[in-house]
Amino acid sequence: MTSAAWAQLQSMHRLGGWEYRAELLARLGNHSLGKGCLYITTLEFVSGPGISAMKKLFLTVIAVCCGAAITYVDSRPNWDDTGITAIAILVTSGVISFLSPYRWWLWAIAVGIWIPLLAIIRAQNFAAILSLVVAFLGAVLGMLIRNRISVMRTTSS
Helix, strand or coil: CCHHHHHCCEEEECCCCHHHHHHHHHHHCCEEECCCEEEECCCCCCCCHHHHHHHHHHHHHHHHHHHHHHHHHHHCCCCCCHHHHHHHHHHHHHHHHHHCHHHHHHHHHHHHCHHHHHHHHHHCCHHHHHHHHHHHHHHHHHHHHHHHHHHHHHHHC
């Protein structure tokens, strides 16, 4: 294997003992073993508490940043298009919920809380809490679509 090919692989170092982990190695898919190293081509099938925590943190940061960016655009004096703001919230919470459907409620709050929060702080406008409904609707739709796709995959297999 050339050095460029090695650079594309993810490696895990261990001082041997991989042969005793045959059931775990079988779940990894395409992989190769070196002296004390495990080389995998993709992290798609790797799971565990560390990967799950990184995914949750990454999606939380993305959700909060997207929600804050939508709120920033919505708060500009020249912006007066509630429909586009609502669609942006709906799509953002839906996509993030599709990526991680088990925390759909968290993504709805992370994306949608910023507009009501700003409206309450600025103008004591508690009616803006209704914008959370759009975020929850998007998150539920994302979760339902993901679950439906998962069911279709398992029934076709």
